[in-house]
Amino acid sequence: MTSIRSPQAAHLPLADGHTVPVYRWVPNRPNASNFGDDLGPMVVRALLQRLGKHHLQVIDAPPRGRSKLLSVGSIIHNARKDDVVWGAGINGKLWPTHVTDNMGIVVTAVRGPLTREALKARGIACPEIYGDPGLLFPRLYAAEIEQAIEKRRSAGPTGGVVYIPNLNDERLISTDHLALTADIRIVSPGQAPCDVAAEIAVADLVLASSLHGLVLAEALGMPVRPIASLFEPAFKYLDYFLGTGRPSAVFSTSIPQALESPDLAEPVFDSRALMNAFPHDMLDIA
Known part of the structure; x- marks a missing residue:
């Protein structure tokens, strides 16, 4: 694997020869998690292992004192001086107004063209290299996902329709807003990434207002239909769709509507370009 090299690579505080700080958004609730945000450190860890950099430990980025890598998620508003962006995006509700060209930020890839233009x-x-690194997750964790699938198959019925809500939308599941029916299984975004992947893999159809529910379903080759979130702006979804060749993707506003809608067209995605843009030369001291 090669990567885009930067003249700043040897000088970034990101590289200390031992650890790689990766930014991961964590919900501000006790013991809460969001599988989409957990994908970033996992993907980075697996790629470092593939590159033979076993001496590097992926850690949660400290709030200050070191630059960090931003990979999976709508997290660029959390970028600071000398950070590195690989595959991350802009949210749309939290705009990175403080991010300027004098901060020494290095960008090797972004989620989509809306983030690039911003x-x-x-x-x-910002190079024209697009893709959410979550698309690489099933390839990098194939054995772990297969184990989770076997465990899931032994736990109960499979097939049918699953719905993966955005973390904020999950709070509305107890209401009649989505017109849920008893035969639709809810997959909580608070589950571990491999468990979410297993739930997707044993279904026949995936509905999701979770962006990374859509990403994982597509990475696993499953039919998927997006449902508009009541909390999240459309920006990050459109950014992802445009970055994977779907300028005409349409959202449903409810589960009944989604059940009557067509599947998303398959993503057009250059996984090699995204992997080659992985900034491994900036993560380790030469």
């Missing part, structure tokens, strides 16, 4: 408008160089 960064370019701030004077930050």
Whole structure:
């Protein structure tokens, strides 16, 4: 694997020869988690292992004192001086107004062209390399996902329709807003990534307002239909769809509507380009 090299690579505080700080958004609730945000450190860890960099430990980025890697998620508003962006995106409700071209931020890939245009408008160089690194997760964790699938098959009925809500939308499941029916299984975004992947893999159809529910379903080759979130702006979803060749993707507003809608077209995605953009030369001291 090769990567885009930067003249700053040897000088970034990101590289200390022992650890790699990866930013991961954590819900502000006790013992809460969101599988989509957990994908970032896992993907980075697996790629470092593939590159033979077994001496590097992936850690949660400290709040200050070191630059960090931003990979999976709508997290660029959390970028600071000398950070590295690989595959992350902009949220749409939290705009990175503080991010400027004098911060030394290095961008090797972004989620989609909307994020790229926003960064370019701030004077930050950004290559036309698109893709959410979560798309690489099933390939990097194939054995672990297969184990989770076997465990899931032994736990109860499979097939049918699953619905993966956005973390905020999950709070509305007890209401009649989505017109849930008894035969639709809810997959909580608070589950571990491999368990969510297993739930997707044993279904016949995936509905999701969770962006990474859509990403994992597509990475696993499953039919999937997006449902508009009541909390999240459309920006990050459109950014992902545009970055994977779907400018005409349409959201449903309820489960009944989604059940009558067509599946998303398959993503057009260059996994090799995204993997080659992985900034491994910036993560280790030469």
